[in-house]
Amino acid sequence: MPPSDRRPLTLRDVSEASGVSEMTVSRVLRNRGDVSAATREKVLIAAKQLGYVPNKIAGALASQRVNLVAVIIPSLGNLVFPEVMTGISRALEESELQPVVGVTDYQPDKEEKVLYEMLSWRPSGVIIAGLEHSDAARAMLAGAGIPVVEIMDTDGAPIDAAVGISHRRAGREMAQAILSAGYRRIGFMGTKLGLDHRARKRFEGFTAALAKGGVEIEDQEFYTDGSALAKGREMTQAMMARSPDLDFLYYSNDMIGAGGLLWMKEQGFDVPGTIGLAGFNDVKLLSGLPVKLATMDSCREEIGRRAAEIILSRLTNEAAPGDTVELSPRINPGDTLRLT
Numbered sequence: 001m002p003p004s005d006r007r008p009l010t011l012r013d014v015s016e017a018s019g020v021s022e023m024t025v026s027r028v029l030r031n032r033g034d035v036s037a038a039t040r041e042k043v044l045i046a047a048k049q050l051g052y053v054p055n056k057i058a059g060a061l062a063s064q065r066v067n068l069v070a071v072i073i074p075s076l077g078n079l080v081f082p083e084v085m086t087g088i089s090r091a092l093e094e095s096e097l098q099p100v101v102g103v104t105d106y107q108p109d110k111e112e113k114v115l116y117e118m119l120s121w122r123p124s125g126v127i128i129a130g131l132e133h134s135d136a137a138r139a140m141l142a143g144a145g146i147p148v149v150e151i152m153d154t155d156g157a158p159i160d161a162a163v164g165i166s167h168r169r170a171g172r173e174m175a176q177a178i179l180s181a182g183y184r185r186i187g188f189m190g191t192k193l194g195l196d197h198r199a200r201k202r203f204e205g206f207t208a209a210l211a212k213g214g215v216e217i218e219d220q221e222f223y224t225d226g227s228a229l230a231k232g233r234e235m236t237q238a239m240m241a242r243s244p245d246l247d248f249l250y251y252s253n254d255m256i257g258a259g260g261l262l263w264m265k266e267q268g269f270d271v272p273g274t275i276g277l278a279g280f281n282d283v284k285l286l287s288g289l290p291v292k293l294a295t296m297d298s299c300r301e302e303i304g305r306r307a308a309e310i311i312l313s314r315l316t317n318e319a320a321p322g323d324t325v326e327l328s329p330r331i332n333p334g335d336t337l338r339l340t
Helices: 011-017 024-028 039-049 082-092 108-120 134-142 167-180 195-213 229-242 252-265 284-288 299-317
Strands: 070-073 099-105 127-130 148-153 160-164 186-191 218-223 248-251 276-278 322-327
Touching: 011 024, 011 039, 011 167, 024 039, 039 284, 070 108, 082 099, 082 299, 099 108, 099 195, 108 127, 108 134, 127 299, 134 186, 148 195, 160 167, 160 299, 167 195, 167 276, 186 195, 186 229, 186 252, 195 252, 229 248, 229 252, 229 276, 248 252, 252 284
Parallel strands: 070 099, 070 127, 127 148, 148 160, 160 322, 186 218, 186 248, 248 276
Antiparallel strands: none
């Protein structure tokens, strides 16, 4: 719908959906007044299904908006997201808008809670990581009446606008580069795919491209705790003990990949002659290593900048809803992928 038709939901919407008065809806949502349990449940169900979020600044500001952009990300420990925040901050620094950050720890229920609290302060826009959200979160985003930009991923249908890369394409392109370099016995290590949707999509693209080349992954291992050098060392050592004939290891991110690379060099492996390695994200922190891990740039800072620019343009009616910006990641072969 055009920007002029995107309005926030009101008490009247909840009143009509639940079949009770606006005053009763207000009492329930403010947890005040004598309301029966049945009526309270009816109102709460209607509000959740609609995605209604109470307005904590109602009556305080004529604009009913504050100059904040809600930025909702899964982690601050992951080195990816500070670079995204850099792009957002730089794009907003000449405006009156300021980003405020909420962290979900990759948990859908926590994302709902963070989103609910942030929307209740009526920000001017939302930038949120990923395209996968619970029904309640999607309803809140769709009913917020403000610009919403989902970031990091374009493999799916956005609620409003999206900026990111195709992770399936990224996985395919890395697999094609590995096969072109002559590697055939491949192991994979990465995050638990049910928790990290973008890693799952890269894995799907990766395995599909391998299959097209007549190759299957020979060993794989997944973990749930934080990405770190120590985890990469541990997983690599275990995998090579199980599958010593592997000639390539593909990691879902650079940090565990760098841990694997350090262990490989300590053990005297011929990298990339006998065995190659690659990660994902092209983390700048690792550029100082004496041996450069093959990786793929995920365009993090540009994603943040382009997302903030969409928010700014929407607020000045310069762009229509439905923007999807797909950026093109590039493979950096480093020192661990044979050149063809």
